[in-house]
Every structure is written in structure tokens, then in C-alpha cells.
Amino acid sequence: MGGLLELEKLSRRYGRITALDDLSFSVPAGQVVGFLGPNGAGKTTTMRAVFGLTDLDAGTVRWNGVPVGQAERRSFGYMPEERGLYPAMLVGEQLEYLGRLHGMSAIDAQSATTNWLERLGIADRVRSKVDALSHGNQQRVQLAAALLHGPEALILDEPLAGLDPTGIDAIGAVLVEQARSGCCVLFSSHQLDQVEDLCESVTIIDHGRLVVTGKVDDLAHSGSRRLVVRVEGDRDALWAKGLAGVTISEVDAGAARLVLDDSVDSQSVLRAAMAAGRVTEFVFRRRRLSEVFREALA
């Protein structure tokens, strides 16, 4: 397994609304790539375009250099934003059916269904109807449907939405495991902390345009420096207000997270803090993904 999913100059308009505007990025094998953007940025349209569910005005989706067709899509796994399963169909039969549509034999589909239901902790629901399952378990079944046939690329639209921490951990572990086995994994989410934990790379879009793309570590170490300073007795970090070239990003229980312009000397900040009181914390931090996101869209 291993390949490269390339999205090249995708454009799509709905009347006066531009959903995709010359959007290009790629998803390499072996990585979990977070696909981020505000609501209406074009994430779902992009993912649907990979599966031919949205007609493009221009642009091409390629898999290993070849324009994606039905045969390629059959080897992909897809989890749409609006979950899609037959509500009255039995879980086991439904997964086997979807597996067979992906080209699996009946025996392989049955075996894979058993394995994935066990792996996701819902083996006892194989004879249940989908609409009898909880939201979290339906989400697991949906993920199993995307994984059943051993996809070369996984495209997941909001796979973590509505899950409790246990569910997020379970599904997150599966995504990382798939990437480690050589699969391309692209997933969208608004839960940036989880994305930061799971992803090697992120792509951020807005108004259908690419804003930022790169490895999470590179993005975290780029941009302005982040300095966390705690001054005893000043829970609102009043001491930092008005410092030239310093922006207060947030204040959490007295710890001020400061963004320093390039021209600012950290020692001058330390002196200002010490002048305000006893300094109990003074440490540089990496840029968080939520900060990358906000600053990219600012």
C-alpha cells in the first residue's frame, strides 16, 4: 500500500457562491492529514469531489498521477459528513453489502465485518438494526464501512463529531494505525486539539481557497514566539497590557499567553513582569494549532 492523492486546481461555483476556488493540495501515504476550515469553507465539497459526488467546474483529482475514476474510488474509504446507512438494515448485513460493492468476495466481506466490529468494540451489535444503535455506535459502524475493504485512501468528513472522549480515542487510534500501515488519511474536524494530537500535517482552507498547508510541527514552530508568563497575584495579567509589540493571546488562571513581535526582546518582558510581582512561570511554548488556524484566517 502507499500512494499519493493530489487535488489540482479544483473549482466549483454554485450560482454566485464560490465553493472551491483553484484549490490544490496533496495527501501523502502514511500520514494523517487534518483538513481544516471554518463552516462553509468548502471542506465537504472537496471531499465529495474526490468521490465524484460533486461536479467540478475545473480541476482534477489524481491518485498516483492518474485521474480518479470509479475503479480508484472503489479502493478508497469514505465517511460522509451526514452519516449514511440504511436505518432498518442489520449492521452485519449492511457492512457485508457495502464491502461487496467495494469488490470484496462474500467470504472476505463477512470476515472483515466480524474483524472490524470486534476491533471497534461493537461485535455484539452485528444483528442489530442501525437505527437501534446509539450515535457513537452508528459512527463506529460508519467507520467500519469505510475501512472494511482495506482502503488505500481514507476520506473522513467530521469523523469525531459528537463522540465522547472514549469514542474519539478509539477512532483516532484507528486512523493513526491506518496511516502507519501506508494509507492516505484525510479527515476534517473542528476539534483542533484532537487534530493536533492525531495529525502529522494539516491543510487549512477558507472560501474554497488554500490558506495554509504543512506539517503540524513546522507550523507550530513558525510564526511569532509564544511566551507564557505567570505573575503572582495578577490573575488578569494586567501587567502585560500596553507592552509594546506584545499581544495577549489568552489568560488562563493567571497565566498569560503572549505573542511577541520579532522586535520584542523577551528580557524586557521579563523585567516588566518582575516589576509587577513575583514571576512563577516564564516559558516559551510552541504555536498551538488553534492559533495557527485563527491566525491563518485572520
Next chain:
Amino acid sequence: MTQAVIAVILAVVLLLRWRSRAKRRTGDAKRAWSGLGRVTSDVGLVAAREMRERFRGRIFRVGTLLVLAGVAAAIVIPTLDKGTSQPQTVGLVGTFPVPLRAIVVSSAKSAGTTVRFVSVNQETAYADLRSGRLDLAIVAGQELVVNKPIASTDTSTTAELVLAVAKQLGVAEAVEAAHLTPAQSLELASAGALPVRSLQRGAVKGATQTTSLIGLILIFVMLTQYNTWTLIGVMEEKSSRVIEVLLATVRPIQLLTGKVLGIGLVAFAQASLIVVFSLVLAKSVGSDLLHGTAPVVLVSTLVWLLLGYAFYCWVYAAAGSLAQRQDQVQSLAFPLSLPIIFGYVMALTAVGSGSPSTLFKVLAYLPPTAPFAMPVLVGLGAVTWWEFMASALISVVCTVGVARLATSIYKRAILRTGARVKLRDVVSSAAG
């Protein structure tokens, strides 16, 4: 017949596939054959799922049992007063010679019953006729008295007995009056009727009329039921959003074809079960259902059920792709059902009158109404085999056109969510 079902629907699919493939043909024959195998495999998988889910459904099982019960009642009840019914009680008023009694017994046998003689006076006979204790009274061998008037078309056992006895006793009286020799009498008694040939086609009667009616009801109920299933099935796939998962793997035309093929095979299986059940039951209880042209009408009914479903299923599927919720089904299905209701009512009228109008004959060549009109014309004997085939051919050709249009609408509407999609929006987007 099942092969015919598959052949017609696959013909539509393959024609559409061929048309689309012709535009982007690369000349790679090997790949084309491989693709075709994949297409039929996907269509088969979708069809198999549809069949499994429908067969498993309570509506199908209960509905089938109810239809079978209704058909059984329609077949068995008319036979209850025939054949194995209780002996007919004949009151004899005055003298009635033994040879004449033998004529009554013989007439009863030809009417499929037996008789029991009771000697009564005239007053008692009349009273017993009114109370039902007597079925027939023969007064002095000269007159037959019954409680209610009997029409010449009455097919009840008592009516057939009375008509037969009246005729045979009349003949016996004429023979006696003519003073014929025994040999002459015997020859006269065994005389058969001359064949009668009519220049005009006659009205449908008896068994064929009943069969036509059963067939019409079957076509109406099944077309309405299964096409609504198709509409709801498409709508449910859209509203549950499973359509996105499916279309990420298979093409819209494969999904749609598999769906209508699966539901169509279930419909055909159910119809075949009902027809076979009807034939077996009719034979076992001695019903008239198998007489005359009735079997031909039944076969014609099955053929036009198939052709009717093949025509309408695409239309209903396209309508289903426009819907978003269950409450929109009625408003979408109603206008589509109008030609079905029109064809059904016209066909019922034609069966009742026994004389099809020119308009009705025209309807037999229009695909929306032909499934109702053509089987009736077959029952009336008012259509030749080539006229039948011509109508079927028109229906198949129009079905291909309707399937293309419906598939185009389906592809454009099935992934649109939110409010109900308007047909003009789909058409305008197609034009744009």
C-alpha cells in the same frame, strides 16, 4: 418469463451504458468487458439487496397472503353452489311417470347436481318453494314452478337444472306427441347441436370476463404498490444519506437499475405466485377460470404487468429522487398515478361492456395505458398477435426513452439535499 424480465431491464441498462461508453470509448476491449462484468455485478448486488429486504418485509408477506386469500375467495365461492352441492329438491304435483323422472335425473347430472323427488300437493308445493324447502315443482308433468324468475344467463345450479329439465321435458312431450318409434326417439334424443359461427366478435362472457377482471385488479394493485415502493426506496436512500456512501462506489445508473430490477423481480415473483396459485386452485375446485381464452388472458396479464412496471418504475424512481421526506411522497405519487387510474377505469368499462371503443383501442398502444387496455383486448379476442407485439414493442422503445430521462433527473437530483428539489430546477441545471 423471469428471463424475459431480466432481459428487458438489462436491455435498457446495456443500451444506456453503450450510449455513454460510445462517447469515451478508448478501444480497449479488454477493459470494456471487465467494466461490463463489474457493472452487472454491482447491479446484481443492489438488486439482490432489494429483493432480500422486500421479501423479508412484513408488508410483502401479509400483502401476499391477503391477495392469495382474495383470489382464493374469488375462485372458490362461485363453485360452492355447483357440483358437489346438496341435491336439488323437486316437488312432484300430480302424476309424473317414471321415464320422465329419469329425464329429470339425467338433466340434473348435466347440470352438475343430483335431485331428490318429493310428492306434494299444489298448495304445499308453493309454500315449500317460498320457504326454500323445494327448489323446483313440476305440476302434472306440464309446468315447472320456481320461486324467483330465472334468466337464461343465470349460472346457478338451480337455474341450470330448471333450464335443462324444462327443455328436456319439452322435447319428451314433443316426441310423445309425434308418435315416433323408439329408434326415432332415441336418435332425436342423441342429436347434437350444429356448430354456430358468428361474423362479429362477441362480447367477453363468463370465465374470460372474470379472468380479465382479476388480471386488471392484479395489474392495478401491483403497479401502484411496487412503483410506490420504488419511489419510497429512492427517497429513503436520499433522506438517510446512505446514497453518498453508495454513489462513492457505484454509478447512479447502476444503483438505480439494481433497485428497479430487484423490486421488479419481487413484483414478478409475487404475481407469478398468485397466477400459479390461481390456476392450481381453479383446477382443483373445478372453477371455470381455466376455460376458454382465460389462460391466454392470464399470460397476457403477466406480460403487461412486466412491461407496465418497466415503464413506470423509472418515472417513480426519478420522482423519488426529488423527494426529501416521507410526507412529500403523496404529492409526488398522485400525478404519476393518474394515467394508471385512467387506464384502469377505462379497462373496467371495456370489460363490463364487452365492446371496446376506438379510444380504448388507441389506449392499448400508449405505454402508460397499454398495460390495462391490451390484456382486456386479448380477453375480448379483439386483437391479433402482431398488434399485441407492436404495442409491446412501442412500450419497450418508450421505456428506453423514459429510462434515459429518468436517469438524468435522478443523477442531478439524488444528491441535492435541503428542500424538495423542483423538477424545473433539475431540467434547467441540465440545460445549463
